[in-house]
Amino acid sequence: MKVLYSVIFCIIFYSFSYGQSERLPYVMYPNKMVFHTSLSLNNAPFKLRDNFGGFDKISFKPNLNLVQGLGIAYKWFALEISYKLPGHIRNTEKFGKTKYFDLGLQFSYLNWDFAVNFDEYKGYGIKNAGIISNNLDLSPSGYFLNSNIKSRSFGINAYRFFNPELRMKPAVGIVGRYTAPVHGAYLRLTTNIHGISAKKGLIPFNYLNTSSSIHKANSISAFDFGAVPGYGYINNIDGWQFGAFFGLGAVIQAKFYTFSNTSRGFLGLAPRIDLKLQAGYNVDNWFLMLTSQFDQKSIRFKEFKYNQTYYYLRLTYGYRFNYRIKLFKRKSI
Numbered sequence: 486m487k488v489l490y491s492v493i494f495c496i497i498f499y500s501f502s503y504g505q506s507e508r509l510p511y512v513m514y515p516n517k518m519v520f521h522t523s524l525s526l527n528n529a530p531f532k533l534r535d536n537f538g539g540f541d542k543i544s545f546k547p548n549l550n551l552v553q554g555l556g557i558a559y560k561w562f563a564l565e566i567s568y569k570l571p572g573h574i575r576n577t578e579k580f581g582k583t584k585y586f587d588l589g590l591q592f593s594y595l596n597w598d599f600a601v602n603f604d605e606y607k608g609y610g611i612k613n614a615g616i617i618s619n620n621l622d623l624s625p626s627g628y629f630l631n632s633n634i635k636s637r638s639f640g641i642n643a644y645r646f647f648n649p650e651l652r653m654k655p656a657v658g659i660v661g662r663y664t665a666p667v668h669g670a671y672l673r674l675t676t677n678i679h680g681i682s683a684k685k686g687l688i689p690f691n692y693l694n695t696s697s698s699i700h701k702a703n704s705i706s707a708f709d710f711g712a713v714p715g716y717g718y719i720n721n722i723d724g725w726q727f728g729a730f731f732g733l734g735a736v737i738q739a740k741f742y743t744f745s746n747t748s749r750g751f752l753g754l755a756p757r758i759d760l761k762l763q764a765g766y767n768v769d770n771w772f773l774m775l776t777s778q779f780d781q782k783s784i785r786f787k788e789f790k791y792n793q794t795y796y797y798l799r800l801t802y803g804y805r806f807n808y809r810i811k812l813f814k815r816k817s818i
Contacts, residue, residue: 510665511655512769514805515560519659521772521803523554525567526574527585529606529636531681531782531793537617538694544612545634545681547583549574554801558660563591579626583608591653598644598653604795609634611688618692631683638679638782638795646671646717656719658726658774659803662767666720673713673732673759679782680706681791686744699789701744707784711736713759726767726774732759740784755783771804 526549533543550573556565569585583606590601614621614629621629644653648669655661681687682704690700699705715732734757741750758781765774780795 510650510667511652511661511663513655513661514769515660517559517805517807519556519558519803519805521554521556521558521565521659521801523556523567523799523801525552525554525797525799527552527587527604527795527797529604529638529793529795531636531791533688534790534792535697535700535788536695537688537700540616543617543688545609546580546612546628547585547606547609547636548577548580550583550585552585552587554799556659556803563660565589576626579624580628581608581610581624581630582632593653596645596649598646600640600642600644602638602640602642604636604638606636607634608632609636614689617689621689621692629689633685634681634683634687636681636793638677638780640675640677640679640780642676643674644671645674651717651719656717656728656763657776658763658765658767658772659801662772663719663721663726663728666718668716668718670714670716671730671732673715673734674711675713675736675757676710677736677782678706678708679793680704680784681793682706697789698744698747698749699742699786702742703744705740705742705784705791707738707740707755707782709736709738709755711757713757715759721767724766724768725764726772727764729763730759730761733757734759738784740786742786751786753785755785757781765801769805772802774801775799776801 528549530546534541551570552567553570554565554567586605588603592599610628610630613627614623615627624630646669650667651669655663686701686703688700693700711734713732713734715730717730719728736755736757738753738755741748760779763774763776777798782793784791
């Protein structure tokens with residue numbers, strides 16, 4: 486906790502240390518119509534840790550899908566549609582099939598930048614499931630496949646950047662871009678509902694030599710809210726834009742698990758990590774950006790720990806068309 490207090494103190498200190506500069510270190514393109522397309526790899530593996538009788542970790546892996554996105558942005562309007570491409574990254578007989586769905590919304594209000602996200606994965610495999618029992622029906626790769634395991638996450642996040650020159654839109658790089666280095670502290674307020682579930686149990690507990698009720702759980706979930714202070718840096722050198730955001734904080738968490746028509750709930754604290762990375766080429770007319778984001782979730786019941794990381798790796802290409810004169814300029818009489 487001392488480390489967390491130190492981080493919060495630094496953010497408050499830096500928030501009063503910035504002055505207004507005469508020239509902004511970024512450029513916005515409100516009068517250009519931006520078309521962009523992306524190709525991303527989304528993943529959400531999770532691990533369960535406890536004394537399972539001879540071993541202490543069970544790893545769950547989805548079979549990845551490539552996701553393509555198509556988007557358009559003009560002035561205040563922005564729309565992006567994403568869809569899964571046919572097939573899977575890995576062999577479905579060895580690693581199973583995973584269905585993926587996501588929905589996102591981003592907007593700004595006053596000095597806050599908001600992000601709303603929903604993610605759902607259905608279909609996981611237990612890696613190296615032979616450690617549970619050799620009598621399990623394993624795939625050729627040693628996975629125990631369960632198409633009924635679901636992972637869901639719904640989150641509302643609000644970002645406040647204490648340096649007024651650090652903004653979300655030029656940092657993303659679609660409707661704007663940076664032209665000079667900028668850095669500063671930020672605060673992320675976060676509210677989340679997340680968890681995992683499976684109708685007949687998350688773990689094949691009949692093969693375990695334990696008596697813990699949570700090993701029989703068919704759902705583990707939590708509602709939490711809290712704050713994540715962090716620090717960000719963005720720069721653009723001769724068109725090459727790169728940056729990073731990192732934060733460390735905590736949330737107050739109401740956590741639950743259900744088994745055999747019985748539910749148990751507890752209240753506690755959980756850590757939160759915020760990490761975003763980007764690099765690419767971004768000039769006036771076009772951009773090609775590689776971005777990644779990591780969102781870590783965790784729930785703990787005494788010695789039992791659930792840890793999951795939602796992350797993506799995305800390559801985005803876009804072109805900014807100067808259509809303002811062609812579309813809106815009146816013809817002279």
